[in-house]
Amino acid sequence: xxATSLDTCARDVLEAVPLVMHAVRTEMRGNRGADLSVPxxxxxxxxxxxxxxxxxxxxxxxxxTLPSMSALVxxxxxxxxxxxxxxxxxxxxxxxxxxxxxxxxxxxARGEAQAxxxxxxxxxxxxxxxxxxxxxxxxxxxxxxxxxxx
Amino acid sequence: xxATSLDTCARDVLEAVPLVMHAVRTEMRGNRGADLSVPxxxxxxxxxxxxxxxxxxxxxxxxxTLPSMSALVxxxxxxxxxxxxxxxxxxxxxxxxxxxxxxxxxxxARGEAQAxxxxxxxxxxxxxxxxxxxxxxxxxxxxxxxxxxx
DNA sequence: TATTGTTATACTCTATAACTATA
DNA sequence: TATAGTTATAGAGTATAACAATA
Numbered sequence: 001x002x003a004t005s006l007d008t009c010a011r012d013v014l015e016a017v018p019l020v021m022h023a024v025r026t027e028m029r030g031n032r033g034a035d036l037s038v039p040x041x042x043x044x045x046x047x048x049x050x051x052x053x054x055x056x057x058x059x060x061x062x063x064x065t066l067p068s069m070s071a072l073v074x075x076x077x078x079x080x081x082x083x084x085x086x087x088x089x090x091x092x093x094x095x096x097x098x099x100x101x102x103x104x105x106x107x108x109a110r111g112e113a114q115a116x117x118x119x120x121x122x123x124x125x126x127x128x129x130x131x132x133x134x135x136x137x138x139x140x141x142x143x144x145x146x147x148x149x150x
Numbered sequence: 151x152x153a154t155s156l157d158t159c160a161r162d163v164l165e166a167v168p169l170v171m172h173a174v175r176t177e178m179r180g181n182r183g184a185d186l187s188v189p190x191x192x193x194x195x196x197x198x199x200x201x202x203x204x205x206x207x208x209x210x211x212x213x214x215t216l217p218s219m220s221a222l223v224x225x226x227x228x229x230x231x232x233x234x235x236x237x238x239x240x241x242x243x244x245x246x247x248x249x250x251x252x253x254x255x256x257x258x259a260r261g262e263a264q265a266x267x268x269x270x271x272x273x274x275x276x277x278x279x280x281x282x283x284x285x286x287x288x289x290x291x292x293x294x295x296x297x298x299x300x
Numbered sequence: 301t302a303t304t305g306t307t308a309t310a311c312t313c314t315a316t317a318a319c320t321a322t323a
Numbered sequence: 324t325a326t327a328g329t330t331a332t333a334g335a336g337t338a339t340a341a342c343a344a345t346a
Contacts, residue, residue, distance in 0.1 A: 004282075009282055009283045013170065014260070016286035016290040017174060022213050041168075071306095072335085090304085115160070118160040122156060129154045129155075130154040136285070138281065189314095217328085220330090222313075240322080242326065301346100305343085306344100309341105310337100310339090316332090321326100322325105323326075
């Protein structure tokens, strides 16, 4: 395979990514018991790594505005998947944490989404999957917000 | 690189795709003059290839229900980017076509999104971009709805 | 005055259920 | 009766603008 031009690569990403994303969203939305939107899933995943994060930290990581994140959190709190706590050190801040139920819903959603993707990816050869996995790593490095080593 | 397990590959896709998607969405939404949501962009792109498609055909391709597609079309018609026509052969059907303005907005949105992606992808080496491009082709093949050879 | 969140408001996306018109 | 679309309704995602509380 020869070097690929920037524009060709960008065009390919623009063709393929929305397609895959749609499959992921549809799968997550239809999950019995762990029905989550993609932003909800991302928020839970973030809080799983960064327990006690503030609303601002979460908003920046997910890539939405404060009001959007506030609304997202409202929904997750209403479903008892996360808890809003007070920060004793700075009373302007809130402290967000996953509830046990939130952790279990996250694991379930992740597992089912992964299983569904795996089913599709089974159509590829091991070498092709290696290519996809490598590309995902590259894209993650390119689009990951700042520092975020995980 | 050794063969990658199905689950590893699926997990990597689940990590990276939402990240890239978010960048794409944000870019498109912020486009002066060609401000489009991703579903709107996909709908315009579909009609560019399949001029005169019915609502059902579009809904199936985009992957949404009839009512969702009907609403999506409402918005695009209101912005005069597409036109709803009558099908003389079957009066239940509608015929969807891109207006000249719709075609131009599509090209502009595509160009700007591509340019923005290219800017990010410039951080990769030509070999890495080749890997990404190949992976996108594989994913497109896996997730493309049926026949759709283009 | 600057920062952290929330509320108010307004769109779009999306689904299900119920309905209309045509075949 | 079956198919193509629309309308009604509802909830989530998202933004900007305006506000409240704390630092």
